[in-house]
Amino acid sequence: MTRTSVLASLLIAVAVSAVLAPGASADVFTPDGSGSPNAGRIDTLYKLVGVLGLIVFIAVEGMLLWSMVKFKARKGRKAAQIHGNTKLEIGWTVGAAVILVFITAVTFIQLSGIIDPDRSEIDANGRPITASAGSALFASTNQKRPPGGDALNIRVDGQQYLWRFQYPGPKTVNSYVEMVVPVGRTVTLDITADDVAHSWWIPELGGKMDALPGYINKTWFKATKPGVFKGQCAELCGRNHANMLATVRAVPFEDYRRWYDGRAAAIQRDRDEAAKQRAALVRSEGEQAAGGGANSSGGAGGAASGGQGSTED
Numbered sequence: 541m542t543r544t545s546v547l548a549s550l551l552i553a554v555a556v557s558a559v560l561a562p563g564a565s566a567d568v569f570t571p572d573g574s575g576s577p578n579a580g581r582i583d584t585l586y587k588l589v590g591v592l593g594l595i596v597f598i599a600v601e602g603m604l605l606w607s608m609v610k611f612k613a614r615k616g617r618k619a620a621q622i623h624g625n626t627k628l629e630i631g632w633t634v635g636a637a638v639i640l641v642f643i644t645a646v647t648f649i650q651l652s653g654i655i656d657p658d659r660s661e662i663d664a665n666g667r668p669i670t671a672s673a674g675s676a677l678f679a680s681t682n683q684k685r686p687p688g689g690d691a692l693n694i695r696v697d698g699q700q701y702l703w704r705f706q707y708p709g710p711k712t713v714n715s716y717v718e719m720v721v722p723v724g725r726t727v728t729l730d731i732t733a734d735d736v737a738h739s740w741w742i743p744e745l746g747g748k749m750d751a752l753p754g755y756i757n758k759t760w761f762k763a764t765k766p767g768v769f770k771g772q773c774a775e776l777c778g779r780n781h782a783n784m785l786a787t788v789r790a791v792p793f794e795d796y797r798r799w800y801d802g803r804a805a806a807i808q809r810d811r812d813e814a815a816k817q818r819a820a821l822v823r824s825e826g827e828q829a830a831g832g833g834a835n836s837s838g839g840a841g842g843a844a845s846g847g848q849g850s851t852e853d
């Protein structure tokens with residue numbers, strides 16, 4: 541009996557230390573929560589419930605195996621007939637209840653830290669935010685404001701089969717597939733979809749969030765270190781679903797600012813170029829229409845066919 545209990549406690553100790561050892565288990569069995577505080581809290585909950593489950597599993601299975609060996613049928617041995625044991629029954633009922641209440645309490649304590657955004661460490665200009673400062677740049681009806689109210693709000697649009705990210709003004713900045721964010725800044729996401737249901741998920745930066753046409757769902761993260769965090773659409777959305785990848789690249793604020801300005805300039809350049817081409821097209825159509833016929837109806841016909849030609853292109 542003593543040997544068995546020693547073995548059981550050894551097993552428990554090994555299991556607990558393997559799961560709790562920082563970095564040693566390298567998140568083989570649990571989520572990698574190193575990218576953002578909310579992901580870290582999900583990871584903590586996962587480990588807590590996992591370890592408690594493991595302890596209960598080892599205790600129950602250990603007792604079962606021990607009983608099977610200890611009370612094995614032997615020649616001449618008479619089985620004891622036992623009907624109920626009030627102390628034991630109360631014991632395991634209360635024990636199980638206490639474990640569940642404990643898990644529930646810890647979950648609810650962690651939950652607000654998973655759902656509600658953390659305080660941003662830097663503001664829109666990359667300056668550190670102190671506990672008392674912070675401007676109200678962030679407004680939302682169903683997501684709590686982060687302490688201080690300051691966050692980078694990005695709109696995430698799922699569409700077959702890529703993610704589109706729209707940055708807040710004053711410049712027009714958007715990107716596809718790769719989202720670039722500054723380290724230390726709380727990022728709140730307004731998630732929606734243009735066609736069918738998708739699901740936003742970057743495991744290292746927190747939980748999944750449905751991306752649905754007509755709805756805006758909210759989640760958040762705060763990259764605590766520079767790095768590239770990879771994810772993928774987590775809702776079967778069509779034939780090319782498997783290739784609907786998403787990347788979040790967290791960089792120091794200066795690099796973010798450079799990327800943002802570069803992106804804004806490139807988009808402005810493209811817009812100017814498009815406007816120029818549009819103007820040239822309109823001009824040439826006008827010339828065609830003017831030279832197309834002597835009477836006014838012929839001119840209108842020329843313009844109409846020119847218009848059709850441009851849409852067919």
Ligand SMILES: [Cu+2]
Nearest residue numbers: 738773777784
């Ligand atoms: Cu999708």
